[in-house]
Structures are given as structure tokens and as C-alpha cells.
Amino acid sequence: MKIGAFDHHVWPIICSTLLLMVFLAKFLRKKVKKNVKNRKFQLPPGRRGWPIIGDSIKWYNAVASSHPPQFVEEQVQRYGKIFSCYLFGKRAVVSADPKFNRFVMQNEGKLFQSSYPKSFRDLVGKNGVITAQGEQQKKLHSIASNMMRLEKLKFHFLQDIQRVINQTFNNLHDNQVICLQDICRKVAINLMVNQLLGVSNDSEVNEMAQLFSDFVDGCLSIPINLPGFAYHIAMKVQFKSCLPLEKDSSKALVFDASFNLKQARESIISKINKTIETHRQQPSSGVGNGVLQRILEEESLPDDAVADFIINLLFAGNETTAKTMLFAVYFLSQCPMAMRQLLVEQERLKTARNNFGGEMMLTWQDYKAMPFTQCVIDETLRLGGIAIWLMREAKEDIRYQDYDIPKRCFVVPFLSAVHLNETVYEEALNFKPWRWMIPENQASARFCPGAELARLQIALFLHYFITTFRLWNQLKEDRMSFFPSARLVNGFQIQLRRIPDDDRK
Numbered sequence: 239m240k241i242g243a244f245d246h247h248v249w250p251i252i253c254s255t256l257l258l259m260v261f262l263a264k265f266l267r268k269k270v271k272k273n274v275k276n277r278k279f280q281l282p283p284g285r286r287g288w289p290i291i292g293d294s295i296k297w298y299n300a301v302a303s304s305h306p307p308q309f310v311e312e313q314v315q316r317y318g319k320i321f322s323c324y325l326f327g328k329r330a331v332v333s334a335d336p337k338f339n340r341f342v343m344q345n346e347g348k349l350f351q352s353s354y355p356k357s358f359r360d361l362v363g364k365n366g367v368i369t370a371q372g373e374q375q376k377k378l379h380s381i382a383s384n385m386m387r388l389e390k391l392k393f394h395f396l397q398d399i400q401r402v403i404n405q406t407f408n409n410l411h412d413n414q415v416i417c418l419q420d421i422c423r424k425v426a427i428n429l430m431v432n433q434l435l436g437v438s439n440d441s442e443v444n445e446m447a448q449l450f451s452d453f454v455d456g457c458l459s460i461p462i463n464l465p466g467f468a469y470h471i472a473m474k475v476q477f478k479s480c481l482p483l484e485k486d487s488s489k490a491l492v493f494d495a496s497f498n499l500k501q502a503r504e505s506i507i508s509k510i511n512k513t514i515e516t517h518r519q520q521p522s523s524g525v526g527n528g529v530l531q532r533i534l535e536e537e538s539l540p541d542d543a544v545a546d547f548i549i550n551l552l553f554a555g556n557e558t559t560a561k562t563m564l565f566a567v568y569f570l571s572q573c574p575m576a577m578r579q580l581l582v583e584q585e586r587l588k589t590a591r592n593n594f595g596g597e598m599m600l601t602w603q604d605y606k607a608m609p610f611t612q613c614v615i616d617e618t619l620r621l622g623g624i625a626i627w628l629m630r631e632a633k634e635d636i637r638y639q640d641y642d643i644p645k646r647c648f649v650v651p652f653l654s655a656v657h658l659n660e661t662v663y664e665e666a667l668n669f670k671p672w673r674w675m676i677p678e679n680q681a682s683a684r685f686c687p688g689a690e691l692a693r694l695q696i697a698l699f700l701h702y703f704i705t706t707f708r709l710w711n712q713l714k715e716d717r718m719s720f721f722p723s724a725r726l727v728n729g730f731q732i733q734l735r736r737i738p739d740d741d742r743k
């Protein structure tokens with residue numbers, strides 16, 4: 239049978255040819271589109287991992303271990319120093335490349351911004367230096383840097399820090415068994431209360447310290463309370479697997495759902511507001527010499543912004559300082575040679591202490607004469623990795639060398655992968671404070687406005703610790719973990735041997 243001019247055998251051939259051409263056209267269009275897209279978005283190499291959660295569980299397993307860069311190191315071997323993956327339900331670009339990390343830090347606010355969950359921002363306050371963005375962040379950063387610059391430390395903090403440390407140590411007796419992790423938290427929180435709020439009365443310090451401490455513990459647990467978030471699932475799995483093994487004495491693992499964080503925040507704000515009121519009523523009473531009082535005198539921030547500012551500083555400075563103190567003693571216990579050298583430096587200064595109102599204290603010149611102590615602090619920060627990674631978000635599509643980072647992508651400079659890299663630091667896994675005596679190693683980025691204050695606090699803590707307690711017996715093996723924050727899993731339980739009073743000069 240004929241249809242039109244064609245034989246009926248010809249029609250199937252024409253139809254299939256047409257179909258083939260349509261498919262071919264579609265395929266080529268897709269290919270061209272993909273190429274254009276690839277050219278536009280050449281993500282760093284990497285992988286997708288599991289649906290929704292991506293590599294979050296592997297990530298958490300690594301950071302809960304004693305060697306947090308493990309996951310990053312594995313990916314670096316496969317894909318290179320900058321790679322992509324999925325974390326917390328988001329596409330992420332992770333870097334173990336010091337150059338890229340510097341690029342991120344140098345373009346803070348311009349190309350990148352900090353990326354914290356909303357619930358965290360609500361708790362620590364939207365108007366604080368950690369959580370604010372753009373121009374407001376720059377302004378708050380400069381206020382924070384101004385409040386904690388060297389001259390202020392010299393005049394406002396030096397003696398107070400020594401008083402607070404001694405108050406805590408005076409309550410510890412010979413042969414007492416302590417959990418050093420708890421003691422360091424207590425010292426650091428008391429220091430924060432004293433320096434931020436200008437509170438020095440014992441009972442007030444204790445009351446505020448308890449409030450601050452509960453608040454910081456709670457904030458560390460907030461990712462747990464994000465239902466439906468990949469983060470939440472990862473944490474839950476992680477918790478089930480690590481909790482029975484790693485129950486430590488610090489409160490860092492107390493994840494009590496009934497804990498009312500908002501209430502703790504309100505109580506802190508009400509205390510801050512009361513202090514503001516007292517200061518306004520008696521501005522020249524000389525009561526309190528904290529950052530809070532100085533902000534009220536020197537800056538013109540609204541009261542709610544002042545409260546957020548203080549809570550942000552508390553959050554940024556408390557755990558970081560406490561854990562650096564703890565890790566310094568932990569590393570020193572494992573390195574007798576460094577311990578001996580530190581003791582020589584500090585014993586010499588102990589004999590030079592001066593009398594300030596009946597208390598023997600160190601002067602600013604003494605503090606400046608602790609070169610080896612500063613190396614111990616640098617090495618503790620490198621090996622202890624208190625700030626393991628930074629959390630950023632791309633503000634726009636960004637081109638870096640051959641790669642593209644799309645807008646809103648999670649960007650993670652993984653600092654400890656650089657700090658523990660053998661090609662950057664020889665014998666990177668060993669505690670070797672002497673490496674910081676080499677001038678080239680000394681330059682480091684200063685993006686923490688509290689860095690100098692933290693150094694002063696840690697140096698003075700080490701001075702009084704090693705010159706008050708002779709030797710300490712470690713009662714339980716310990717190891718570091720970085721989940722949910724940096725800690726020693728058994729809290730570093732030690733028995734103190736106090737140097738007899740007549741031995742002290």
C-alpha cells in the first residue's frame with residue numbers, strides 16, 4: 239500500500255531518523271549547556287557522599303578523635319588541598335591550603351562572611367562581633383581590638399588577672415586530687431567575669447561565673463536542637479557512639495534538653511543591664527573597671543548592643559583560653575625537657591615578684607621577659623588546635639585560581655590541617671616549643687582581637703601553676719577530643735603537690 243508518494247517501508251525509516259535527530263539535538267544541547275556551566279562553575283574536585291548528610295558523620299568522627307584533620311587529609315590525598323564535599327546539608331569547599339586560607343581571611347566581609355546557624359546567632363546576640371556582618375562587624379571588631387590592646391592590658395588587666403588566678407589556686411590544698419580541666423574552666427570564666435563586667439566581689443563573681451558557664455555549655459550543644467538538619471542527625475549518631483566511652487567530668491557533654499538557654503541569656507542580660515544602670519547613676523564611683531564600663535565611657539552603643547557585645551566576647555574568649563591553659567599543662571607533662579626550661583624561666587621571675595598592696599605580683603616587664611613561655615603558648619595553639627576550622631559562606635560567585643565557588647557555598651579553612659602538616663612543620667605531631675624561636679615561624683595572622691589578652695592570661699596562669707605546684711601525678715590516661723569542643727576526655731585528673739609556703743618567695 240502507498241501513502242502519498244512514498245512506499246510504506248520508507249515511513250519507519252524517516253520516523254526513526256527524525257527521532258534520532260531530535261535525541262541527538264537534545265543531547266548536544268545538554269552537552270553544550272553542561273560545558274558552559276562547567277566552564278562557569280568549575281568546583282574544586284570532590285564528592286557528594288551520602289544523600290542529605292553528605293560526609294557529616296565522617297567529619298564528626300574525625301573531629302571527635304585526637305587527630306581532627308584525618309577526614310581532610312584523606313580527601314586531600316584524593317582530590318588536592320582544596321576540595322568540595324557536602325557538610326551539614328550544604329555544599330562545602332574545604333581547604334588545607336595556607337594560601338587559600340589567607341585569601342579567605344583577607345577577603346572577610348568582601349567575598350566571604352561568617353556562617354553560624356541562626357539559633358546560635360539568636361543566643362549569643364545578633365549585634366555582637368562574632369555574629370554581625372559587613373560594616374557593623376568592622377566597627378565592633380575595632381571596638382573589641384581597642385578594648386584589648388596592649389596598653390589597656392598593661393593598665394587594666396595585669397594585676398586583676400593575677401588576683402583571680404591566685405584566688406582559685408589558694409583554695410587548692412596539698413595532695414588534692416583535681417580535674418585540671420574544671421580548674422581551667424573556673425579560672426577562665428572568673429577572668430571573663432572580672433574583665434568583661436568589672437566584677438571583683440567573690441560571691442558576685444561566683445554567681446555570674448555559674449550563669450556564664452551554664453550558658454556557654456548550652457551554646458555548645460545547640461546544633462543538637464536543630465530538628466531536620468543534617469547536622470542534627472550526624473550529632474545524634476555520633477552521640478550514641480561516643481557518649482558511654484567519653485563521659486568526662488567537664489560539663490561539656492551535658493546535653494540536657496530541658497536546659498533553658500534563653501533563660502540563662504535573659505539572666506545575663508539583666509545582670510549586664512543592672513551594671514549599666516549602676517554605672518550611669520554613679521559614673522565616677524570607680525566601681526568596676528571592666529570592658530563594659532569602658533565601653534559605656536568611650537563608645538556610644540545602644541544598651542542592647544552593649545549586652546550582645548559582652549556576650550559575644552564571653553563566648554569567643556572563654557573556652558578557647560581555658561582549653562589552651564589545660565593543653566599547655568598536658569603537653570608539658572609529656573615533654574620534661576620543655577617543662578624544665580619553662581620552670582627555669584618562671585622560677586627566675588618568681589624571685590623578682592613585687593609587692594602590690596600586700597600581694598606579690600609580676601610586673602609588665604616580667605611578663606615581657608618570658609620568651610620561652612610564649613613559645614610554649616604558640617606550640618600549644620598549633621598542636622592543640624583550639625580553633626580547628628573557620629566557618630564562612632561565599633557572599634557571591636567567587637573565582638579562585640582554576641576553581642569557582644558558588645554563592646552561598648559553605649567555605650571551611652581547616653586550620654589544623656595546616657598546623658599538623660609535616661611539610662609545613664617538621665615533626666608536626668610532636669610538642670616542640672623551640673620551633674617558635676626561629677623568626678620566620680613567628681609571623682601569624684592576627685584576626686582575633688582577644689589574642690594578646692589570651693596570651694597574658696595563659697602566661698600568668700602557667701607562671702602561678704608551675705611555681706605553686708611542684709609536680710603533679712597524673713591519675714588517669716587521657717587523650718584529646720575536639721567534639722563538641724576541644725577537651726581532654728578524662729578531664730586530666732591529677733594529684734597536686736603544693737610547694738610549701740616557706741619555699742615560696
Ligand code: HEM
Nearest residue numbers: 367368379551554555558559562624625628686687688692
Ligand atoms: C587562646 C585563646 C583564643 C584563641 C585560640 C582564639 C582564636 C580565635 C579565632 C581562630 C578567631 C577567628 C574566628 C573566625 O574568624 O571565625 C577568633 C576570633 C575572635 N576572638 Fe579569639 N581566641 C582566643 C581568645 C580570645 C579572647 C580572650 C577574646 C576576648 C575576650 C577573644 C575574642 C575574639 C573575638 C571577639 C573574635 C571575633 C573577631 C571578629 O570576628 O571580628 N578571643 N579568636
